[in-house]
Amino acid sequence: MQKVTLKDIQDAKKTISEIVKKTDILESRKLSDITKANIFYKCENLQKTGSFKVRGACNKIANLTDEEKFHGVIASSAGNHAQGVALGATMNGIDATIVMPSTAPLAKVTATKRYGAKVILEGLVYDDAYAKAVEIQKETGATFLHPFDDKYVIAGQGTIGLEIFEQMDYKVDTILCPIGGGGLISGVAVAAKALNPNVKIIGVQTANIPSMYESIKSGKVTTAFKSTSVADGISVKTVGELTFEIVKDLVDEVILVEEDEIAEGLLFLMENQKVVAEGSGAVTTAALLSGKYKPRSNENIVCIISGGNIDVNTLNKIIGIGLIKSGRLYSFNTNIQDRPGGLAELSKIISGFDGNIIKANLSSIGDIGSLNADMTIETFNHEHIAKIKKAIIDAGFKIKEK
Known part of the structure; x- marks a missing residue:
């Protein structure tokens, strides 16, 4: 199995530096007051395409061979990887086909098409779309771009970890990170632990689809699905083999949050941080508001807001849930x-x-x-x-x- 190193992430940073934004880190005074810790947000919702996924997608595309580019690319995605691949492929003149679950927010489907990709809708969650993409790949010979279980994708996502340490002047105690398939937290964990072995990496996953939580618990990759989630960006029933090994070795804890807690987190971000996040981007806030993660006094915590691509109708529903919860x-x-x-x-x-x-x-x-x-x-x-x-x-x- 391929190993992802700090050098891989540093190389990725050079590769994608002209493409992606160095997103802001914002302090949350309100959440800091509530938790008695020092809470900061890494705002990947302000990234190009509205999500961190563009980092890994563009790093992967940059490392394709000419032959792989010639055959075009195909990917499966809940929506954010789709937009990253579509943008990266268009910039390189490569044909792209994206398979997305039929439950993907309309905003993500529309944006992916706008970036120049052909979109096919299949199934309820990412895993259903993945199976269809593999089927199409075998028929067409297109190059498959995995959304998380890939060395170059993980390295691209890991550039977030480098930025966090630079922007925080290395004064980071804990990073709270959403988990779906595990690509984001794997890259961040590799970078962060290499820069400071004592930093804590806490993963946050929806209790409706606790795939990484159950995998860590059982000691092997385990499929887990209870119901669909408002956090569509992390709705992955089966995590990656590579990501599982990295998370098992480097991540300190995986926390589960409920749907109404995610909604409350999203509402909190809008009202108090003036930030619009999607469900998956709000899970780190949910972990703190719900008390699922209890910080130490004055602990320096960076919460990654992984994306902001939320459909307006979905947002309206989630706000209602958040208002009831609070x-x-x-x-x-x-x-x-x-x-x-x-x-x-x-x-x-x-x-x-x-x-x-x-x-x-x-x-x-x-x-x-x-x-x-x-x-x-x-x-x-x-x-x-x-x-x-x-x-x-x-x-x-x-x-x-x-």
């Missing part, structure tokens, strides 16, 4: 009297506690004299909800939560 929205059903002023009594209680009614639908329930009130209110937090709920119940209403 206690900013509360929905319930109750019965009110079918008479003038019946709704006003309930509204008075809610407004008396500074709750803001944003939806109130009334419908007949078949009982003469009663109506069902379907309510959604804006609240400050879970404590605020508890006070409003208690006041409503104390007034004689029965609440059925949704």
Whole structure:
């Protein structure tokens, strides 16, 4: 099995320096106050194509032979590798075909086509698209560009690790990194551990698709899938052989976060950091907000925001989930009297506690004299909800939560 070294990553940095951006590192004062640590963000959502993936894709394409380029390239991707490959291929005059899962956000599909690639949709997750891409590769003889289990791809992603240390003046204690197939964290871990063997590398994966977590737990590459995830960029059922070996040796811990925690992380980034991230880019924030990773006081932590390619409709749904998770929205059903002023009594209680009614639908329930009130209110937090709920119940209403 090929080994990825610090020199490989340093070479990759030279190769792609004219193509990719050196993305900013931003301090998060709000999250630092919450955790009592020093939290920083590496903003790969501001990278060309909106994701770190362009680094590995362009480094891989730059290292193809003339014969491999001649046959064109094919790749499978949840969306971000697709855009990196499409851009890199177009810049080099190479034909590119990308197979993406049918669940890939429309924004990623559209962008990949815009960068000049032919797109084929197949299956629900990355692994389904991968199987189709392998099938097409055998038929056409195109050069397959793996999104994570490849030495040059890993080296390209590892340039993020070099940048983090340079930008932080080597004052880095911990790096929190999203995990899908493992290409990003493998490259970052190789670079970071070579520069400082004591730095902690913490991987964060969605609990819906805990493939790397289960692989580390079992000591071998293990397929894992429970359900689809809002973090489509890390929705990989089976990690790479090469990435697994690197993660097993160099990554200190893999943490799992839930879907509503990811949504809360995404909402936090928008409101407090003024950063739009996709689900996979928000998992590192989710790990801190949920307490899944508990930092030491004054620990210098860099969270990688891996991408920002999120469909607007998906964003709207995730924001709603995040608002509920953080206690900013509360929905319930109750019965009110079918008479003038019946709704006003309930509204008075809610407004008396500074709750803001944003939806109130009334419908007949078949009982003469009663109506069902379907309510959604804006609240400050879970404590605020508890006070409003208690006041409503104390007034004689029965609440059925949704």
